[in-house]
Amino acid sequence: MSVATLRKDASPAPVVSLRGVSVRFVTERGAVTALHDIDLDVEDGGFLTLLGPSGCGKSTLLRVVSDLLPPSAGAVRVLGVPPAVARGRRDIGFVFQDSTLLPWRSALQNVELPLAVGGGGARPGRRTPRELLALVGLGGWENALPHELSGGMRQRVAIARALVNDPKLLLMDEPFGALDEITRDRLNEELLRIWEETGATILFVTHSIYEAAFLGQKVLLLAARPGRVREIVDVPLPNPRHIALRETPAFVDLVAHLRRVLEAC
Amino acid sequence: MSAQTIDALPAVPGLAESREDQRRFAQRRRALAWRRRLLPIAAVVLLLALWEGGVAFFHIKPFIAPAPSAVAMLLVKKIGLLLQNLAPTAIEAVSGFILGNLAAIVIATVFVYQRTLEEAFFPIAVMVHTIPVMAYAPILVLLLGNGVEAKIAIAAMICFFPTLVNMTRGLRSVRPQQMELMRILSASPREVFFELRLKNALPYLFSALKIAAATSVIGAIVGEWIGATTGIGALIIQATYNFDSPLLYATIVVGSAFSALFFGLISWAERYFLKWNVGEAG
Ligand SMILES: Nc1ncnc2c1ncn2[C@@H]1O[C@H](COP(=O)(O)OP(=O)(O)O)[C@@H](O)[C@H]1O
Ligand SMILES: [Mg+2]
Numbered sequence: 333m334s335v336a337t338l339r340k341d342a343s344p345a346p347v348v349s350l351r352g353v354s355v356r357f358v359t360e361r362g363a364v365t366a367l368h369d370i371d372l373d374v375e376d377g378g379f380l381t382l383l384g385p386s387g388c389g390k391s392t393l394l395r396v397v398s399d400l401l402p403p404s405a406g407a408v409r410v411l412g413v414p415p416a417v418a419r420g421r422r423d424i425g426f427v428f429q430d431s432t433l434l435p436w437r438s439a440l441q442n443v444e445l446p447l448a449v450g451g452g453g454a455r456p457g458r459r460t461p462r463e464l465l466a467l468v469g470l471g472g473w474e475n476a477l478p479h480e481l482s483g484g485m486r487q488r489v490a491i492a493r494a495l496v497n498d499p500k501l502l503l504m505d506e507p508f509g510a511l512d513e514i515t516r517d518r519l520n521e522e523l524l525r526i527w528e529e530t531g532a533t534i535l536f537v538t539h540s541i542y543e544a545a546f547l548g549q550k551v552l553l554l555a556a557r558p559g560r561v562r563e564i565v566d567v568p569l570p571n572p573r574h575i576a577l578r579e580t581p582a583f584v585d586l587v588a589h590l591r592r593v594l595e596a597c
Numbered sequence: 598m599s600a601q602t603i604d605a606l607p608a609v610p611g612l613a614e615s616r617e618d619q620r621r622f623a624q625r626r627r628a629l630a631w632r633r634r635l636l637p638i639a640a641v642v643l644l645l646a647l648w649e650g651g652v653a654f655f656h657i658k659p660f661i662a663p664a665p666s667a668v669a670m671l672l673v674k675k676i677g678l679l680l681q682n683l684a685p686t687a688i689e690a691v692s693g694f695i696l697g698n699l700a701a702i703v704i705a706t707v708f709v710y711q712r713t714l715e716e717a718f719f720p721i722a723v724m725v726h727t728i729p730v731m732a733y734a735p736i737l738v739l740l741l742g743n744g745v746e747a748k749i750a751i752a753a754m755i756c757f758f759p760t761l762v763n764m765t766r767g768l769r770s771v772r773p774q775q776m777e778l779m780r781i782l783s784a785s786p787r788e789v790f791f792e793l794r795l796k797n798a799l800p801y802l803f804s805a806l807k808i809a810a811a812t813s814v815i816g817a818i819v820g821e822w823i824g825a826t827t828g829i830g831a832l833i834i835q836a837t838y839n840f841d842s843p844l845l846y847a848t849i850v851v852g853s854a855f856s857a858l859f860f861g862l863i864s865w866a867e868r869y870f871l872k873w874n875v876g877e878a879g
Contacts, residue, residue: 400777419783426781432774436796436873449792450783479875 345412346373347501347533348397353406355392365558366392370406372552372561374535376500379527381548382537383590389559390537394503397535398424411500418501422452425494425532429506431486433478433493439465439485440474443492452497464492467526484515491523495530504536508543517575520546524573541594545569545586546578553593563593660840671843672850679832679851686829687855689745689817693752694809694859701757702802705764709794715765726758730819738823748820748828755816756809763805767798800874803867810859818852829855 355367366389374380382390395401396408399415410418418424433442443461446452454460459467465474468488478486487507494502508516520543527534538544544551545567553562569582577583645665651657652664659667672679708715725733734751741747771793779789821830829852836845 398781400780419781422783424781426778428774428778430774432772432778434775434793434796436799445792446782449779449788450785452782477873479873 345376346409347376347378347411348372348374348535349407349409350393350396351407353396353403353408355389355396355401356404367396367403368558368560370559370561374533377531377533379524379534379536379547379549380552381544381550382535382552382554383539383541383544383594384554384559384562385556385594386539388554388556390539390554391505392559393554394426394505394535394537397501398426398503422446422450422497423500425497425499425502427487427490427494427502427504427507429509431478431483431490433486433489435478438475438477439470439481439489442478442489443496445493446496455498458498459495461492461496464495465489467495467529468492469522482515484511484519487511487519488522491526495526495532498530499532502530502532502534504534506537506539509538509540516543521573521575523547524571528572541587541590542578545583545590546573546575551590553590562596565590565593660842663843663846667843668846668850672847675844675847679847682827682829682832682848683851683855685745685825685827686814686817686821686852689748689820689828690752690813690855690859692745693749693754693816694756694813696749697753697756697813698760698806698809700753701760701805702764705761705768705798706790708761708765709768722758722761725754730755730816734819734823738820743824747823748817748825751820752813752816755812759808759812760802760805763801764798767801768794770801771797800871803863803871806863807860807867810863811856814852814856814859 350370350372353367353370353372354365357364357366370393382393384390392401396403397410397415399419408415411423413421415424433439434445437445440461443464447454447461462474465471468491470485470488470492473481473485476485478489481489490507494504508519511519523534523536524547536544536547538547548567550567551565553565554560555562565586567586569577569580569586648662649664649666652662704718708719730751733754734747737750737754738747741750775793775797776789779793784792817828818830818833821828822834825831829848832848833845833852836842836848
C-alpha cells in the first residue's frame with residue numbers, strides 16, 4: 333500500500349502513453365486496420381480494463397505496448413521511454429491467455445525463468461520466486477510440473493512469473509478467459525489483492541463485462557473495425573472489492589451502462 | 598469385511614462400502630496388469646512348444662530348422678563365442694548411433710537457423726535416404742576399407758535421416774506464444790535455443806533415437822556381411838554357409854537381444870528425461 337503511494341508521488345507521468353497509434357496488417361487477403369488513431373494515457377498505479385468484441389484490437393494494443401509489435405503510425409511510451417527500452421529494463425510483465433508455461437520446468441522453475449534469461453537475476457529486496465508462488469496461493473506446489481496443475485493453477489504460476497522482476501507495468505491478455513466461472517471469480521479477487529500489494533499498473537484485456545467492471549478503476553471500451561477508443565468509463569466503486577460487490581445496485585448500473593455502450597459499438 | 602473392522606470405524610454410512618469398492622478396484626487393476634504381462638509370455642511358450650513338437654513330429658532335419666531346445670543348448674554351450682562376436686557389432690552399432698545422431702542434431706540446428714542451407718541440402722538428404730542400405734554399404738566398404746570404420750559409417754548413415762527430420766521439426770515447432778514470452782524476457786538467441794528450442798525438440802529426438810537404436814544394429818550387421826571375420830554379421834554368414842542352423846538361430850537371438858536391450862535403454866532414458874511430456878508432441 334505504502335509502496336503504491338510512494339510511487340504515485342515519485343512519477344506523476346503516465347506509465348503508458350499512446351499518441352495517434354495505428355496498426356495495419358497487410359495480408360494476402362488485403363489490409364486490416366487493427367487499431368486506428370489511439371490516444372491513451374494510463375496513470376501510475378492504475379488498473380485499466382480493455383473491453384470490446386473479439387477482433388477489435390485488444391491483443392494488438394497490448395502487443396504494441398509490450399514491444400511485440402511496432403505500430404504502423406503514432407508514438408508509444410512506457411514509463412517515459414520507448415517500449416523496447418522499458419522491456420529491456422524488465423519493467424513490463426505479460427500474462428497470456430494460455431499460461432504459456434514451459435512444460436519441462438516445474439512451477440518454481442517457471443517462475444524463475446525471467447531471472448535465468450535476458451541477463452536477469454535476483455535482486456535484493458524483491459520477492460523471491462518462492463514467495464511469489466505463495467502470494468498467488470501455490471505454496472507447497474513448487475515442484476509440480478505444469479501438466480500436474482489445473483488451468484487455474486497454471487494461470488497463477490504465469491502471474492507469479494510475470495511479477496518476478498517486480499514490473500511497474502503488468503499486461504494481461506484475457507488471462508482468465510479459459511477458466512470456469514468459480515475459479516475466475518476467485519482469481520479476480522486475488523488479482524485485486526496482488527495489485528494493491530505490488531502497486532503495479534495493470535492493463536487487463538477481457539471480453540467479460542462483469543470482469544471489466546469488477547477489476548477496473550477505469551474501463552476502456554474499444555469499437556471494432558477499425559479498432560478505436562469508444563469511451564473511457566470511470567468505475568465509481570469502492571476499494572477494496574469483493575465478489576459480493578457484484579450484487580450492489582451501483583455495480584448492476586455500471587454493467588448496464590457498459591453493455592449499452594458496447595451494443596452501440 | 599470382518600465385523601471387527603466395521604466396529605472399529607466411526608459409523609459413517611457408505612465409507613466401508615467405498616473402501617471395499619476401492620479395494621476391489623485395485624485388485625482388478627492388478628489382475629489386468631498381470632494379464633497384460635502373462636499373455637504374451639504364454640503365447641511365446643505356446644509357439645515354441647508347437648515348433649518343438651513340429652520338428653520332432655515331422656522329423657525335420659536340424660540344418661533346415663533346428664528345434665528350440667537345440668538352439669537353447671547351443672546358446673548355453675557357445676555363449677563365449679557368441680558374446681565374443683557380439684562385442685565388435687555392439688561397438689560398431691553404438692559408435693554409429695552416436696556419430697549419426699550427433700551429425701543429424703548439428704545439421705538440424707544449422708537448418709533451423711539457415712533456411713537456405715536446408716532448402717539446398719534437404720532434398721539431397723532425402724535422395725540419399727531412398728538408397729537401400731544394401732546398395733550403399735559396399736560403396737562405403739570400398740571407400741573406408743574392411744575395418745570397423747565402414748561398419749560404423751553404415752550404422753551412422755542409417756541413423757542419420759530419421760533424426761535429421763525429427764530434430765528439424767522439433768526445433769522448429771516451438772509455439773509462437775512461447776517465442777513471444779522469450780522476447781518479452783529479452784532472452785538472447787542462445788537462450789532461446791537452449792531454453793526453448795532444444796527442450797521442445799527432445800520428445801521428437803527421442804522418438805527418432807528409439808528407431809535408430811534398432812536400425813544401428815542392422816547397419817552394423819549389414820556392414821559385417823560385406824566383409825568381416827568377426828561380429829554377429831560374420832557369424833551369420835559363416836553359420837549359413839556351414840549349414841549350422843542352430844548356431845545361426847542362436848546368433849540371431851543374441852543380436853536381437855542386444856537390439857532390444859539398446860532400445861530398452863533409450864526408452865528408459867526417454868521416460869526418465871521426459872517426465873514432463875505427458876500427452877504432448879513427439
Ligand atoms: N498477425 C496478424 N496478421 C494479420 N491480421 C492480424 C494479426 N493479428 C491480428 N490481426 C487482425 O487484427 C484485428 C485485431 O486482432 P486482435 O488484436 O487479436 O483482436 P482481439 O484481441 O480484440 O480479439 C483482427 O481483425 C485480426 O484479424
Ligand atoms: Mg485477443
